[in-house]
Amino acid sequence: MLFVSDNTAPVHPQVWDAMRAADAPDAPYDGDALSQRLDAAFSALFDRECAVVWTSTGTAANCLALATLVPPYGGVVCHDDAHIEQDEAGAPEFYTHGAKLMLAHGPHAKLTPENIAAVVDPIRDDVHRVQPCTIAITQATEQGCTYTPGELATLTAYARAKGFSVHMDGARFANAVAHLGCSAAEAGPAHGIDTLTFGMIKNGAMGAEALILFDPAKAAEAKRRHKRAGQLQSKGRFLAAQLLAMLDGDLWLANARAANAAATAIAGAAVHRLLYPCEANEVFVRCTAEERANLRDQGFVFYDWGPDAARFVAAWNTPAEAAQALAKAIASL
Template sequence: MSADRPKLFLSDNSASVHPAIWEALRRADEADTPYDGDAVSTGLDERMGEVFGCEVAVLWVATGTAANCLALATMVQPHGGVVCHEEAHIEMDEGGAPGFYLHGAKLLTVPGEGAKLAVADVAARLDAIRDDVHQVQPHALSVTQASEYGRVYRPEELMALGELARTRGLGFHVDGARFANAVAHLDCEPIDAVGAAQALSFGFVKNGGMTAEAIVFFDTGLADVARYRRKRAGHLQSKGRFLAAQIMAMLEDDIWLANAHHANAAAQEIAGACGNRLLHPVEANEIFVTTTQEERDAIRRQGFDFYDWGRDAARFVTAWNTRDEDARGLAKAIANL
């Protein structure tokens, strides 16, 4: 292997595709029913139901943005709003897609440490909204598991937020772009990392997938609405078996969970060298570290690639295929600053 091989900590989106995905795509390359009528697509409900231990309905889509927005569109009317963290992905990194898919519905943002929502803060935001036609009324609550800073909601936190949503008549959605990493950190049953959510955007691309994400509906009636919205949004692919095959491959032998364990372990290796430089506890596969520009330049000169996080910090993201020697090397580079 070349000595100057890339040592990527930019994003888990930079990672290569897991070999099981390529095998699954080859197996799926046979004539079958188009759209979502193929054998693999129709088997996703049962297989995902086994993962969560309950009845679910699963729709595949091509991107996490579409997964989040199509799920929320089943809960939110155009005149309503979605309560979310002020740094949630749907607020900061989806280019206005929620407003587009939800036909103008508004995001109602709430602050919170570690990009996590607390019940008291959400309740205060809801209490401040007058119940009249002059203000946007909340229709849904969306949380990110793990959060934008790699923080993980505990089962009791999710249950409390879900109870608040239920008592306030709100839908409850979980953006699970790094859901696998959250489950691996919690070492719990997958259903416990969802709480009482009606829908989960189950991320696979960041976890070794290629071009397929899953919307898991625990309120299966919402899936009937989402199917029409998926078609209207241009996400009903005619050869959907290739998306379904990717998801199914990741579920087999719990590859999704094994990949997350590896990424989390690599993150812990790096975090152990950061000391008081850590901006947030490392609970998934993201590490945020206080650094100067000169220190970041020094790390890059050693072959590591990552993102600056503002003027005074760096973000490092590990992946399912992060090499052990690279994680150790980055840890050493940070320790030596």
């Protein structure tokens, strides 16, 4: 029973169907009819005009977003657990031509005006210091927590007051929306963020993420950088098909709800062991090496989270029975 990562989940049947349906002649790159529908489809979802660029990875989407927001000589404030800092191999520095990531600290891998201020307030406004330009947050965070609409409103108000742009890494944006029970817009776009990586791959797609630009005037630049980064696939219709399939009938939301439900079941059995609140599809559980061995002996596959904890990730296809079995096993430790 796999709880390693939603990264490895299968492709949803509706996504397969859409891809097969896309296998007809059309214009190459993003000139096909499906790619041309993306702006309208996401604009409808978010109830505001946006431009959409498909990418093959979340790293590419995040870093293209940052490249449109921060100059090479600027800085990006992010949490020290942020994926862009920890897991993207310097891609932000590559795409931005050397912008500096500035690391804030705080619980639940969340940024707040306070922990951002602790980073940026000591920076003298002179030419010797890299100046912060952009805030990058993750929804849901790297610790499986979500920003509430209220928190987002506070954070973006702070950003606007300071003149910072805001990027949201939404590798698990769907899971955040499912947890919050609000609209997709309220989970981020409604609060005035500039760019969003709407992750689809962990949630049922194969190899397509959506980079959303809430300033459509930035689309031309983003598309040049996208091509220049080797991201513009010639058979782009297959990426667009994936994204549209995920939007169709709110498959993204149904899948995220399923994953979250499995995680919630697991977390419910581990209330006193939770490292962080379970607000999406990841459960971080304090347990000893012996306990982890015990679980693995029962057939559960998962990552260690440091020496004293384990991370369990549920995916759109995690069987309820598997989640319950894991919950029971944890409760019995």
